Amino acid sequence: MMRGVSVIGVGMIPFGKYPERKLADLGWPAVKAAIADAGLEPRRLEGAYCGTALGGMMSGQRVLGRLGLTGLPITNVENACSSSSSAFRQGVMAIEAGQYDVVLVIGVEKLTKFGGGTLPLEEEDWEVRLGLSMPALYAMRAQRYMHDFGLTREQLALVSVKNRKHGAMNPDAQMRKPVTLGEVLDSRPIADPFTLLQCCPTGDGAAAIVLCATAIAREFRSDPIHVLASDLTSGKFMTGFRDMTIPEITVRGAKKAYEHAGVGPEDLDVAEVHDAFSIAELLYYEAFGLCGRGEAGAFIESGATTFGGKIVVNPSGGLLAKGHPVGATGAAQVVEIVRQLRGEAGERQVDGARLGLTHATGGGISGFDHGACAIHILAR
Amino acid sequence: MMRGVSVIGVGMIPFGKYPERKLADLGWPAVKAAIADAGLEPRRLEGAYCGTALGGMMSGQRVLGRLGLTGLPITNVENACSSSSSAFRQGVMAIEAGQYDVVLVIGVEKLTKFGGGTLPLEEEDWEVRLGLSMPALYAMRAQRYMHDFGLTREQLALVSVKNRKHGAMNPDAQMRKPVTLGEVLDSRPIADPFTLLQCCPTGDGAAAIVLCATAIAREFRSDPIHVLASDLTSGKFMTGFRDMTIPEITVRGAKKAYEHAGVGPEDLDVAEVHDAFSIAELLYYEAFGLCGRGEAGAFIESGATTFGGKIVVNPSGGLLAKGHPVGATGAAQVVEIVRQLRGEAGERQVDGARLGLTHATGGGISGFDHGACAIHILAR
Numbered sequence: 001m002m003r004g005v006s007v008i009g010v011g012m013i014p015f016g017k018y019p020e021r022k023l024a025d026l027g028w029p030a031v032k033a034a035i036a037d038a039g040l041e042p043r044r045l046e047g048a049y050c051g052t053a054l055g056g057m058m059s060g061q062r063v064l065g066r067l068g069l070t071g072l073p074i075t076n077v078e079n080a081c082s083s084s085s086s087a088f089r090q091g092v093m094a095i096e097a098g099q100y101d102v103v104l105v106i107g108v109e110k111l112t113k114f115g116g117g118t119l120p121l122e123e124e125d126w127e128v129r130l131g132l133s134m135p136a137l138y139a140m141r142a143q144r145y146m147h148d149f150g151l152t153r154e155q156l157a158l159v160s161v162k163n164r165k166h167g168a169m170n171p172d173a174q175m176r177k178p179v180t181l182g183e184v185l186d187s188r189p190i191a192d193p194f195t196l197l198q199c200c201p202t203g204d205g206a207a208a209i210v211l212c213a214t215a216i217a218r219e220f221r222s223d224p225i226h227v228l229a230s231d232l233t234s235g236k237f238m239t240g241f242r243d244m245t246i247p248e249i250t251v252r253g254a255k256k257a258y259e260h261a262g263v264g265p266e267d268l269d270v271a272e273v274h275d276a277f278s279i280a281e282l283l284y285y286e287a288f289g290l291c292g293r294g295e296a297g298a299f300i301e302s303g304a305t306t307f308g309g310k311i312v313v314n315p316s317g318g319l320l321a322k323g324h325p326v327g328a329t330g331a332a333q334v335v336e337i338v339r340q341l342r343g344e345a346g347e348r349q350v351d352g353a354r355l356g357l358t359h360a361t362g363g364g365i366s367g368f369d370h371g372a373c374a375i376h377i378l379a380r
Numbered sequence: 381m382m383r384g385v386s387v388i389g390v391g392m393i394p395f396g397k398y399p400e401r402k403l404a405d406l407g408w409p410a411v412k413a414a415i416a417d418a419g420l421e422p423r424r425l426e427g428a429y430c431g432t433a434l435g436g437m438m439s440g441q442r443v444l445g446r447l448g449l450t451g452l453p454i455t456n457v458e459n460a461c462s463s464s465s466s467a468f469r470q471g472v473m474a475i476e477a478g479q480y481d482v483v484l485v486i487g488v489e490k491l492t493k494f495g496g497g498t499l500p501l502e503e504e505d506w507e508v509r510l511g512l513s514m515p516a517l518y519a520m521r522a523q524r525y526m527h528d529f530g531l532t533r534e535q536l537a538l539v540s541v542k543n544r545k546h547g548a549m550n551p552d553a554q555m556r557k558p559v560t561l562g563e564v565l566d567s568r569p570i571a572d573p574f575t576l577l578q579c580c581p582t583g584d585g586a587a588a589i590v591l592c593a594t595a596i597a598r599e600f601r602s603d604p605i606h607v608l609a610s611d612l613t614s615g616k617f618m619t620g621f622r623d624m625t626i627p628e629i630t631v632r633g634a635k636k637a638y639e640h641a642g643v644g645p646e647d648l649d650v651a652e653v654h655d656a657f658s659i660a661e662l663l664y665y666e667a668f669g670l671c672g673r674g675e676a677g678a679f680i681e682s683g684a685t686t687f688g689g690k691i692v693v694n695p696s697g698g699l700l701a702k703g704h705p706v707g708a709t710g711a712a713q714v715v716e717i718v719r720q721l722r723g724e725a726g727e728r729q730v731d732g733a734r735l736g737l738t739h740a741t742g743g744g745i746s747g748f749d750h751g752a753c754a755i756h757i758l759a760r
Contacts, residue, residue: 039383054437057434058458058459058460058752069612070614078438078439078458080438097478098476115400123435232454234444234450234451234452235450252451267759363437373440
């Protein structure tokens with residue numbers, strides 16, 4: 001019988017560009033905030049997992065060294081865009097295993113050190129050597145989806161309008177200015193059908209989470225948030241043999257997570273999904289069963305995924321507005337869902353949110369044969 | 381009550397320089413060998429942990445993609461020199477937690493992509509910016525130890541003579557030529573007192589391990605090797621305030637591992653320790669309690685740590701002869717100990733070996749305030 005795991009502390013720094021800060025100096029304020037939020041004596045921490053995709057060796061040790069939080073076992077986890085989401089899962093598993101009672105999870109990334117532009121990818125990836133970049137790949141998915149289901153450019157652009165509207169209410173978002181449909185459509189073309197405002201920005205960031213065994217959670221806070229599911233899925237080797245409008249890795253991951261949590265899409269109040277590009281969020285509506293196949297365009301147009309709708313998707317602003325410092329993203333999604341479930345989300349609070357989901361996926365240009373997809377379901 | 385964990389399969393490629401091979405092409409032959417060694421249907425694998433320090437994003441996914449071993453959850457782990465040792469520990473923990481019954485652990489690294497020379501370190505590390513490199517750091521430790529305990533240059537050089545002698549019997553070693561004491565002392569000076577032959581070589585490599593719940597191990601092999609302890613320790617923030625001849629992180633780690641395994645140094649038949657430089661092995665003799673403080677020089681001189689001695693240290697040749705492709709080292713240490721405990725080590729077999737230890741440590745130039753040290757104790 002595995003032990004229950006709860007979140008008792010969360011913290012993050014506002015995502016943005018901090019070229020003058022070292023990685024460790026991005027990370028430590030987030031950790032400090034999460035520990036304070038948990039009302040925890042730092043010495044209670046027994047282990048730490050740090051997710052980073054491009055932070056370099058010993059990122060977790062460097063961050064915790066700044067706080068003097070040394071001596072506890074630290075393990076760094078890399079799974080591209082799911083790095084800190086995967087670190088979260090390792091933390092959950094360590095508590096389930098009975099190895100630790102209290103664990104720290106960190107996500108940290110400094111993308112400004114690469115000088116901006118699209119994510120540096122592995123040159124071993126043959127698609128990368130052929131010139132495929134992330135915007136180009138997602139653009140092909142968008143083109144195909146538009147062709148198959150008649151999605152309009154306006155419907156597609158609505159994802160950015162919604163998420164920038166949400167981000168404007170989030171003090172931790174990198175992009176805090178709302179934008180109109182016209183502004184999205186008229187922004188600089190990147191990879192057709194995407195304009196600039198349909199691509200997530202480059203930036204730096206950090207987020208942190210304190211996890212503990214559910215049995216002791218109320219020693220720290222009266223409102224622990226419980227982890228109902230924490231699943232990792234990898235891609236299958238079938239590139240080119242499938243429909244690229246179906247994010248198969250997420251479909252499989254969603255099925256597992258719903259099963260483990262004993263819930264379905266209709267039970268969710270709020271979700272943070274991996275909207276690296278506008279089309280992505282629409283594909284994930286379908287992968288998570290929020291709407292039927294081919295219905296995502298009409299679904300967002302109906303307002304179903306913003307405040308007052310069936311479920312609020314990316315209340316934080318998502319990757320498009322909150323930003324996407326790769327390794328920090330998964331942890332920041334958990335921070336947002338925990339704040340929502342506690343009722344601490346201020347003007348972007350989802351009324352009466354009781355059940356939320358986070359979803360980070362990525363790795364490998366194709367996202368199919370490589371790739372990692374981490375999904376967590378949290379409940380108050 | 382945690383479940384027991386056993387090793388049922390091991391494999392590696394000979395360490396060396398493979399500038400023409402991609403990272404994935406270093407990794408997959410090791411994985412294939414480990415799976416074959418376990419007599420396992422690949423579909424029985426439920427999860428994988430891949431350790432790499434500098435392999436780049438999604439190393440595990442890239443390796444397993446080559447074998448079509450996709451779809452299972454893959455997590456990449458980075459802890460500098462302890463990367464695949466830490467990955468091994470995550471695999472152990474996942475089985476203990478009851479998440480999986482059968483897990484693959486990979487260690488893989490391609491250092492030739494950096495063009496040789498000493499390990500690229502994080503420039504955020506202030507000591508690195510001040511010019512400190514790994515050879516320089518260990519040289520200072522050696523100087524201090526020589527000053528404090530009268531260790532001679534000849535005694536120090538004996539570590540290389542011994543490990544090169546061992547490596548000459550290991551078909552997987554990068555350096556297979558034995559060397560004389562004179563050759564070690566006369567080789568090119570690197571950082572006094574180290575000559576070239578007292579520094580581990582740069583190279584590429586991969587190793588893999590199949591772990592399973594002890595309860596089912598005999599389905600696969602009649603001679604499973606059992607994991608008695610698997611511990612990770614991080615450094616403490618006290619740089620400059622301690623005696624640099626005492627590797628404090630290893631002292632703490634050894635204590636934990638002995639406690640968890642219920643054994644002491646006198647029970648060990650064989651050990652693979654982190655001899656990145658000649659002095660390191662001597663300091664670890666003392667840290668592991670193989671001999672007393674200040675006695676390491678006389679201890680190696682007595683032949684206590686080679687064949688016929690009290691305990692054989694680094695029968696594989698260690699980092700000095702087998703090589704040190706950073707992220708692959710910890711997994712390769714486990715490969716060696718498993719072969720020794722099974723009686724499969726050929727001409728370098730330690731007679732009647734029943735209990736063995738692996739030790740990988742590193743990260744952060746100082747190895748103190750940063751750093752990770754992973755120790756595993758295995759028994760037949």
